[in-house]
Amino acid sequence: MPMSEIHEQLDHSLTSKDPVTPDFVLSHPVRYVKGVGARIAALLAKLDIHTVEDLLFSFPYRYEDRRNLHQIAELPEDGFVTVQGVVKNVDLTTTPRKRFRILQILIEDRSGWITAKWFNQAYLKKVFQAGQKVILSGKVKRGPFNHAIEMENPEYEILMEGDEETIHTNRIVPIYHTTAGLTQRRIRTILYHLLESHLSEVEECLPEEIITTYHLPERRDSVFNLHFPGTDVTVEVLNAGRSRYHKRMIFEEFLFLQMLLAMHRKGRSEAVRGISFQVNTSAEKDLIQNLSFPLTSAQKRVISEIKRDMGRPIQMSRLLQGDVGCGKTVVAAVTAGIAMENGYQVAVMAPTEILAEQLYFHFHGFFDMLGKKTALLSRLVRVKEKEKLRKKIRQGEIDVVVGTQALIQKEVAFQKLGLVIIDEQHRFGVIQRSTLMQKGRVPDLLVMTATPIPRSLSLTVYGDLDISVIDEMPSGRSPVKTEIIRGKERQKVYRHIDREIREGRQAFIVYPLIEETEKSDLAAAKEMSEHLAREIFPHRSVGLLHGRMRPDEKEKIMEAFKQKALQILVATTVVEVGIDVPNATVMLIEHAERFGLAQLHQLRGRVGRAGYPSTCYLAASGRMTEEASRRLSIMKKTSNGFEIAEEDLAIRGPGEFFGKRQSGMPDLRMGNIIRDIRILEAARKEAFSRVGQDPLLQNPENQRLISEIRRRYAEKSELIRVG
Ligand code: ADP
Ligand code: MG
Numbered sequence: 256m257p258m259s260e261i262h263e264q265l266d267h268s269l270t271s272k273d274p275v276t277p278d279f280v281l282s283h284p285v286r287y288v289k290g291v292g293a294r295i296a297a298l299l300a301k302l303d304i305h306t307v308e309d310l311l312f313s314f315p316y317r318y319e320d321r322r323n324l325h326q327i328a329e330l331p332e333d334g335f336v337t338v339q340g341v342v343k344n345v346d347l348t349t350t351p352r353k354r355f356r357i358l359q360i361l362i363e364d365r366s367g368w369i370t371a372k373w374f375n376q377a378y379l380k381k382v383f384q385a386g387q388k389v390i391l392s393g394k395v396k397r398g399p400f401n402h403a404i405e406m407e408n409p410e411y412e413i414l415m416e417g418d419e420e421t422i423h424t425n426r427i428v429p430i431y432h433t434t435a436g437l438t439q440r441r442i443r444t445i446l447y448h449l450l451e452s453h454l455s456e457v458e459e460c461l462p463e464e465i466i467t468t469y470h471l472p473e474r475r476d477s478v479f480n481l482h483f484p485g486t487d488v489t490v491e492v493l494n495a496g497r498s499r500y501h502k503r504m505i506f507e508e509f510l511f512l513q514m515l516l517a518m519h520r521k522g523r524s525e526a527v528r529g530i531s532f533q534v535n536t537s538a539e540k541d542l543i544q545n546l547s548f549p550l551t552s553a554q555k556r557v558i559s560e561i562k563r564d565m566g567r568p569i570q571m572s573r574l575l576q577g578d579v580g581c582g583k584t585v586v587a588a589v590t591a592g593i594a595m596e597n598g599y600q601v602a603v604m605a606p607t608e609i610l611a612e613q614l615y616f617h618f619h620g621f622f623d624m625l626g627k628k629t630a631l632l633s634r635l636v637r638v639k640e641k642e643k644l645r646k647k648i649r650q651g652e653i654d655v656v657v658g659t660q661a662l663i664q665k666e667v668a669f670q671k672l673g674l675v676i677i678d679e680q681h682r683f684g685v686i687q688r689s690t691l692m693q694k695g696r697v698p699d700l701l702v703m704t705a706t707p708i709p710r711s712l713s714l715t716v717y718g719d720l721d722i723s724v725i726d727e728m729p730s731g732r733s734p735v736k737t738e739i740i741r742g743k744e745r746q747k748v749y750r751h752i753d754r755e756i757r758e759g760r761q762a763f764i765v766y767p768l769i770e771e772t773e774k775s776d777l778a779a780a781k782e783m784s785e786h787l788a789r790e791i792f793p794h795r796s797v798g799l800l801h802g803r804m805r806p807d808e809k810e811k812i813m814e815a816f817k818q819k820a821l822q823i824l825v826a827t828t829v830v831e832v833g834i835d836v837p838n839a840t841v842m843l844i845e846h847a848e849r850f851g852l853a854q855l856h857q858l859r860g861r862v863g864r865a866g867y868p869s870t871c872y873l874a875a876s877g878r879m880t881e882e883a884s885r886r887l888s889i890m891k892k893t894s895n896g897f898e899i900a901e902e903d904l905a906i907r908g909p910g911e912f913f914g915k916r917q918s919g920m921p922d923l924r925m926g927n928i929i930r931d932i933r934i935l936e937a938a939r940k941e942a943f944s945r946v947g948q949d950p951l952l953q954n955p956e957n958q959r960l961i962s963e964i965r966r967r968y969a970e971k972s973e974l975i976r977v978g
Contacts, residue, residue, distance in 0.1 A: 281308035281456060289452070290445045298437040310449065311457065312924065314481045314504075315429035319392060320490040322425055328366035330395055330404060337392040339414075339424075340364040345383045362389060369395075371406040388414040390424075412439050422447050427484045427493065446482055454479055460963035461507060462956050465941065471503040478504075496927070502934060505926040509935050512923075513714075513942035514952075514964060520572075521950045529570030529697045530599070530673055534562040538592035538625055545624060546585065553727035554582055560723045561590050561701065571699035574713075577725030578896035579705045579860025580732070584614065586725070587676050588621045590701055595627050595654045599673025599698075603657040604691060606679045608633055608806050609813065613835065614678060615657040622655060632658035632667070635806055663690045671695075677702045705860075706853055709901045712928065714939055735863040736870045737891045739847075748872050749791050752841050756795055756822045760867060762841035765858055767849040768802065768827040777801060777827070783845070784825035792823060800826040837865035847873035848883035852903040855890050882906060905929060 286296045288307055304310050324339050325331075340362035347358050358379045359372040371391050373379055383389070393409030410430070414423065422428075422443060431442050459466075459474045466473070472480075477500040480488075488498045496505075539558075543550065550558075557575060564571035577583050591601040603618065605611040615631040622629050630644055630653045647653045651670030656662065672695030677688060692698055702720065713722055740748060752762045764787065766780035780801060788797040798821040800812045815821045817836055824839075842862045847855065855873070863869035873887050889902045928935055945957060952961035 281306065281311065283307050285310050288445060288449050290441075290448060295437065295441070295445070298434055301434045302432060302437075307449070307453070310446065311453075311478060313431065314925070315431050317430045318484065318490050318493045319390075319428045319430060321390070321423075321428050324390075326366035327362075327364050327369050330369070332404065333396055334394065335392070336395050336406075337390060338362070338364070338369060339388070339390045340369070342383055342385050342387045342389055343368065345380060345385060347377060347380045358383075362391065369404055369406065371409050371411075373408050382411075382413070390414065392430075410439075415440075422483075427488075427490050429482050429484075450479055450482060460959050461510070462959055464956060465510075469506060469937070470499075471506060472499055474503070474507070476500070496925075496930070501925065505931050505934050506938055508923060508926045509931070509938035510942055511960075511964060511967060513939045514946060514960065515968065517943045517946035518950070518952075521946055528568055529699060530565075530597075531568040532565040532593055532597045532599075532673075532699075534566040534593055536593050536596040538596040539589050541625060542585075542589055542592050542621055545621075548729065550585065551582065551725070551727045551729055553577075553725040554586055557586055557723040557725055558589050560721075561586070562593070564721065565590070565593060565699055570697050571701065572720050573701050573723055574708075574720040575701060575703045575723045575725070576708055576713075577703075577705065578728070579857055580864050581725040581728055583678075583703045583705070583725065584617050587614075587678070587701065587703060588618060591618070591655055591674060591676060592622070592625065592627075594674035594699070595622070595625070597673065599671050600648070600651065600653070600669050600695075601655045601674045601676065602662055602669070602672055602691060602694065602698075603655060603676045604662050604678065604687075605657070605659060608635070608659055609809065610678065611657055611659045612810070618655055618657060627654040628652065629655040629657065632656055632661050633806075634659075634661070635810075660687065663687055667694065669694050672698050674699045674701070679704060679706075705857065705896075706900065709897065709904050709929075712904065714928070714935055731866040732863055733866060733868050734894055735842075735859055736868070737859065737873065737894070738870065739873045739875060739887050739891055741875055745874065748841075748843055748874075751870065752823065752843070753792070753795070755840050759838075760840040761816065761819065761821075761836065761838050762823050762843065763839055763858075763861060764823060764825045764843045765845065766825065766827050767846045777803065780825065780827055787823065787825060795822045796820065797823045797825060800824060802827055835864070836861070838867075839864075840867045840869040842869075842871045843874060844872065845874050846876055847887060848875045848877065848879045850886075852886050852889060852899055852906070855886065856896055856899050859890070859894070 283306060284296070285291055285299050285304055285307055286293070288310060291299065299305070299310065302313070304313055319337050321337065321339070325336055327338055327340060330336055330338065341364070342360055343363050344361040345358070346360070347356060349356050355374050356377045357372050357374055358376060359370055360383050361368055361370050369391075371393075390412045391406055391409040392411075393406045395404045395406055397404055412423070423440060429443060429446075430439060431446075433439060433442055454475055457475050457478050461471065461474070465471070471477075480498070480500040481504065484493055484498070484500075488500075492498050493501075557577075561571070561573060561575075564573055575583060575586065587603070591603070594601050603611075603614060605614055611633055612631065612635075615629065619629045630648070632641070632644060632648075636644060644653070645666055645668075648656055649668050649670060656667075656669075661667070675691050675695070675698050677691070677700070688700075688702075692700060755762060764783075766783060768777060768780065781799065784797060784799040798812045798815060800809060800816075804812070812821070812824070816824045819838065839862050842859060844850065844855065844858055850858070859871040862871060871890075873890060875883070875887060879887075885906065889899060893899060926935065945952070945960070948954075949957055952958075952964070
């Protein structure tokens, strides 16, 4: 029988008053639901609602208390309101020059009247008719004339004669995300009847013990109350997502996510036998002895955490985070030294040529001393030499290979890869990470990032990695003073730069290139550097560095700046990562309003690296958005990378924080990792302790959990493996 006929039969059987089909299950297509035909199903699909379960768990995004609506005459002068009245007049006008078509209606209740208008939605003329009872929700504001108040683009709902009072009025009413052609009333009615008939199929998925420990309401109760709240909650609590029913569903969501992470981690540590390194090596001692400084206690702690992992026969997966300049490179070198001393090769991957070169330079210095061979695999290496180099790597003649993404090409093979180090990891995707890992048998992994990761994310996105944090700066660093400047103050900054240069210091001036291909931006940066060289600093040497230069040209400029042949480096964002010139003490960031917080923080980290008092000027030009000025004032307020990251996350939201594609951010329907961090932490603790005691969740008390995990993730098992 063709699918369409099956659907029709089912539609028929459901719309007729037949008893509920016994095999009605949550995973069925949403068309099985009463009141959902082909048209509605197509609309629901647009909302990403495909199954009965999707629909049941599509909770309202806000609620309206329609029990005591304001009388129109008593509306507050501004703010979000809901009013109910009768349509008196519908009027479609076009503004002169036909820029806008405005539909305006006038509604009235016993106390007065109010107008509402919509722009460029002429079809609404067919929707509204005089005499209808409507509900409008939106912001009110004083109109320009006669002091009447009006609403612009409010949400509307048309009430019908004989409406079921229990669903659409006289209660706290749910408001759903919807799409053109699907009214609130329709979606609400469908859900109401679906709950009436099929709520009983929603099964409890949490063990009794968890429910009592955390005082959670039952699942069915929660689902029902989230759609159609009773009198035990206020609309404010609901709209803040803080009702006990919200909390229950958020806890549940986090718990299953954390169970997955916990099982993943447990699986990795138990199923996969990793290399058990001999960790007390002379390499470590030699390296540390030859440093011109003592390690900070944070560096020491982190090294011992890494050694503990390396010594055990499990595969290390450790994320090392630490602010710019905290000294991660030495830690990486010690880690690499241990692996080499054990006869293994090490691969070190960095996101840009410049960074790779710099790491190579450092490692080369460290390891020559130990009699180990370090090589750089980069674009700079000529094709013929590259082939030779690859051969050496394959035959194990090279101990450490530093490179960019070039490392993951399939021509690159190792003889005995035992450790993978990845720097600045958020620039790489999970795939690149694991491609490199697969070049060894079960190599240990150390991921380093200078982007401080807020706790909320380290518990979710990176929830399966062990985390080490360097939370201490080497001594002798003075905090960088940050100033926001505008227009005329630039002269003052130039004078400051000149004074510093006279003292033997150096300065960065950074220009934004939002897109490296944006010609006008690049032209502006070039022009500015010429202007600075010719007019402002004719007696100083000024260099320009930008992303479109050839690698060897870049190299030359960088080297000149390092050697102090250049005193001022005008640069586009390429200095953002990696450049280490401790002698620089001033950082002037032009168009600072165009940079994100993470970038600003990275840039500022380029100065203040050697104990000289340093300054970062944030030059804001042009009009600033509210968000931009919030960013700049955060920069002025704090230099703590974690605080900045938390703020950044709060401003941009989790999805944007790392960039969508690479974020690996789990889809959360209910929970918000920032707002609900407490619940997240509780759920994580519970999940990890359960998986710790019962890794495969075989014990009777975990029965519900494991069957729910199977049900939820049956088709998404890659989620369990990705890491
Ligand atoms: P990042 O964590 O940003 O990669 P680096 O490893 O590049 O930081 O270190 C920044 C600078 O600090 C380097 O010049 C490095 O030699 C120096 N450094 C590292 N550890 C210490 C320490 N314990 N004491 C003093 N200076 C240190
Ligand atoms: Mg670094």
